[in-house]
Amino acid sequence: MRNLLLRPGAEELSYEIRGIVKKAREIEALGYPITWENIGDPIQKNNPIPSWMKQIVSELVQDDKTYGYADSKGVLETRRFLAGLNNEKKGAQIAADDILFFNGLGDAIAKLYQFLIPTARIIGPSPAYSTHSSAEAAHANTAPITYKLDPSNQWLPDMEDLYNKVKYNPSVVGILIINPDNPTGMVYPEEVLRGFVAIAREFNLLLIADEIYQNITYNGVKAISLAEVIGNRPAISLKGISKEFPWPGSRCGWMEFYNRNSSKEFAKLCQTLENAKMIEVCATILPQLSIPKIMQHSEYPAYRAAENEKIGQRSRIMAEIMGKIPGIKFNPTKGAFYNTIVFEEGALKPNQSLTIENTALQEKLDSWLEPDMPLDKRFVYYLLAAKQICVVPISSFCSDLRGFRVTLLEEDESTFRQTFEKLGNAVNEYLKS
Numbered sequence: 001m002r003n004l005l006l007r008p009g010a011e012e013l014s015y016e017i018r019g020i021v022k023k024a025r026e027i028e029a030l031g032y033p034i035t036w037e038n039i040g041d042p043i044q045k046n047n048p049i050p051s052w053m054k055q056i057v058s059e060l061v062q063d064d065k066t067y068g069y070a071d072s073k074g075v076l077e078t079r080r081f082l083a084g085l086n087n088e089k090k091g092a093q094i095a096a097d098d099i100l101f102f103n104g105l106g107d108a109i110a111k112l113y114q115f116l117i118p119t120a121r122i123i124g125p126s127p128a129y130s131t132h133s134s135a136e137a138a139h140a141n142t143a144p145i146t147y148k149l150d151p152s153n154q155w156l157p158d159m160e161d162l163y164n165k166v167k168y169n170p171s172v173v174g175i176l177i178i179n180p181d182n183p184t185g186m187v188y189p190e191e192v193l194r195g196f197v198a199i200a201r202e203f204n205l206l207l208i209a210d211e212i213y214q215n216i217t218y219n220g221v222k223a224i225s226l227a228e229v230i231g232n233r234p235a236i237s238l239k240g241i242s243k244e245f246p247w248p249g250s251r252c253g254w255m256e257f258y259n260r261n262s263s264k265e266f267a268k269l270c271q272t273l274e275n276a277k278m279i280e281v282c283a284t285i286l287p288q289l290s291i292p293k294i295m296q297h298s299e300y301p302a303y304r305a306a307e308n309e310k311i312g313q314r315s316r317i318m319a320e321i322m323g324k325i326p327g328i329k330f331n332p333t334k335g336a337f338y339n340t341i342v343f344e345e346g347a348l349k350p351n352q353s354l355t356i357e358n359t360a361l362q363e364k365l366d367s368w369l370e371p372d373m374p375l376d377k378r379f380v381y382y383l384l385a386a387k388q389i390c391v392v393p394i395s396s397f398c399s400d401l402r403g404f405r406v407t408l409l410e411e412d413e414s415t416f417r418q419t420f421e422k423l424g425n426a427v428n429e430y431l432k433s
Helices: 016-029 051-061 076-087 105-114 130-140 159-167 190-203 264-280 285-295 300-322 359-368 375-387 413-432
Strands: 099-102 121-126 146-150 172-178 206-210 235-240 253-258 338-343 403-407
Touching: 016 359, 016 375, 051 285, 076 099, 076 253, 076 285, 099 105, 099 264, 105 130, 105 206, 105 235, 105 253, 105 264, 121 130, 121 159, 130 172, 146 159, 159 172, 159 190, 172 190, 190 206, 300 338, 300 413, 338 375, 359 375, 375 403, 375 413
Parallel strands: 121 146, 121 172, 172 206, 206 235
Antiparallel strands: 099 253, 235 253, 338 403
């Protein structure tokens, strides 16, 4: 080309959660069915949508207004409803105008980072959810800045690490919290959330909370929202229906702005995000219209409670199988529907392998392997070729740790147990080879 096309930082955009699918499709093309553990899609894992929920959507489709534009910020009635849900928590209070809809949280996250100046950094957790870390790195033209989540302490954040990175890096203007966390399944206790608020207050920072899994918790744990502890600090909560209803194909997410007038700079950011949405006209209207109808349905609380209990039961099965394997750090998950399993330091070696009897599979694997690739990615490729289980390496989640992320979504309990027994045996075989 006559000139460069990509701006600096564009190459930081990566999404191994879907990238690994390309490799899995190559195995599938050889005639092997794949067990998909790479992505949090409940529909892919046979999560049934209740008939009453389908009925609501079907009736909305019959209404002509679902085919038109919405208000640029989102459907007013839905924003009023969501503001009411937030305000019932007796924390930071918002109005309908403090809510802004997007076509999924991926869209919201991209817009948020797009309008920050490149020198303004948002520090986020590591392991990091790829959509956040890639977007932050791309906007800043460099690698993301992260604070550590500790697998030796139930995946809770290392608050000293966070404090020091904020204190000695004046370019940090905000802290990202993912609660419940993706990829670890950790749920932040209230005292830890208040610790984030204290750091934000001391250094005059913006807080951003990705709370899309807020209502997916189990095993006796409940998530506390940022609004309940934020006080008068400027903050943004990111929410959506992709996982909770579940309706991932709806691409429906929103931002909630807390204390938008507490800072002139924050107020300008909120207004800029609203202006950007007006240029696009609006987000998709049908899923927005469904939100109050579904959440206020008499069967919804019981439906969500039952789904959470099933995920909790699967988390206990996973702990029973994976929790006793030597060479890994295993933490039972408490929220969302993921678990990150980390190899003990030194457990992975470059000469380990799994038995592969089919020549075509071995040739495919050999074409993927590279001498300098992260050792957890090497394990993931062996697992895919030898056992046809597709997981995601933790090194792709902006982390120095080595491990892999799995989901807790398989609806059939027998299939779920078989998958993780097969996975556990593969880990044992690989580490002993």
